[in-house]
Amino acid sequence: MKNKILVVPGNTDLNRGDQALVWESIRVFEDVFPNLEVYLYESGANEKEKTLQKAQSLNMGFEFIPRILQHPRVKSGNTSQEINYSKLVYIKWGFTAVFDLFTTLLLISPFSFFNAIGKACLSKDQKKSLALFPQLSALVVKGGGFLHSYGKIYDAYVMYYFLFDLMLAHRYKVKTIILPNSVGPLKNKLAKYLVKKVISKSSFISVREDVSKKFLSDKLHLDVKTYPDLGFFLKSSSESMEEYLASKGFDKTKKNIAITLRPYRFDGYANADELYAAYLNQLSGFISDQVDRGYRISLVAHTLGPSAHEDDRIALKEVLNAIDSSKKDSVIYLEDFDLNCKQMQKIYSYYDILVGTRFHSVIFALNEHTPAIAIAYGGNKSYGIMKDIDVPEYVLGIESVTAANLNKLVEKLETERTHYLGKIADYQIRLEKERTKLVKELQSIF
Secondary structure (H helix, E strand, O other), X not given: OOEEEEEEOOOOOOEHHHHHHHHHHHHHHHHHOOOEXXXXXXXXXXXXXXXXXXXXXXXXXXXXXXXXXXXXXXHHOOOOXXXXXXXXXXXXXXXXHHHHHHHHHHHOOOOHHHHHHHHHOOOHHHHHHHHHHHHOOEEEEOOEEEEEEOOXXXXXXXXXXXXXXXXXXXXXXXXXXXXXXXXXXXXXXXHHHHHHHHHOOOXXXXXXXXXXXXHHHHHOOOOOEEXXXXXXXXXXXXXOOHHHHHHOOOOOOOXXXXXXXXXXXXXXXXXXXXXXXXHHHHHHHHHHHHHHOXXXXXXXXXXXXXXXXXXXXXXXXXXXXXXXXXXXXXXXXXXXXXXXXHHHHHHHOOOOEEEEOOHXXXXXXXXXXXXXXXXXXXXXXXHHHHHHHOOHHHEEEHHXXXXXXXXXXXXXXXXXXXXXXXXXXXXXXXXXXXXXXXXXXXXXXX
């Protein structure tokens, strides 16, 4: 008999960090269950997006099903390339969300009569997804970080959207497993209430750093386990990427810095547009300074969409265009939809330093003993994990990034490189023991 698991909240091969977390979550459960059968949620607002987001994982043998509660963007077919959506778009999404809230609340009701009404509102394919739930051995929340809110009016619905699958699993008495996540802050009271109410029913809850553990203990009164981010268990591709990089202009005889950026909305800030412009301008200045110091720079598109908010190419190209033409011969731009997370990790192994806004680019670099400076955004993950590794001084908040601060950290890293790598080596010694412990603890639940 197959042991079926559904890994949520979703899969996108365009985000190499999320891809690594999904693949490593599955690899953990391959050690927990014999005869594993894996299901993943399909992502994308149209067929092109869906194909791009699942092709690599589909080749791994995983089966994809449609979400029962769709994101309003998907239901509207919105493929806008705007980083910030207009008020009209949010209003349209709001009406969609109200309808979806009503119908999906019927699905999680304890009364079968209401369940039947909710089911009638689903498409044929969504009904098949619903039918899978009672058959599951477990619903698995992949490692990562998605439970945070900054006091926006729509935060409660966002939390409902992310937690819906757990509530549906609880309706059918399916065990829910929360693999190492970052949680918080939760500044919306209803969002905070929902998170506590739902995740407290899980059979296993874990976080990936002590900042989140303290938050859950102090604010939600939940005692949870701490395990490393699952990205730390990713093994890089066995193939050499030297020839690939050389074809893009990489010169291994020079000192090289890889940089990952992201288009960021600066949610919760009154001067969001100014902060985003400053972030890009300061990175441009930093690149110019480091070129003057003899470094070659690679601007790396770590995540490629699907939405503009998640498409690193937008931020990278803005920075590239802002760099003085006299410096551009020392800057290369890397964008490739065909590369998976294992190949991306291998690429980072060839660099002297990585400066990463995408935190899983930082983790991939550390896995390959490439020292990294993290630019933190959106929750506790960067601060918490770098603190756990014992290199907290190599984190800068995205709202306070300056060329001068980054330059100082690069110079500090040049001086303390051996000490930094020693901290990484010490952390890596713990990793395999922690993974074995995690698998045994999960096996004890089943």
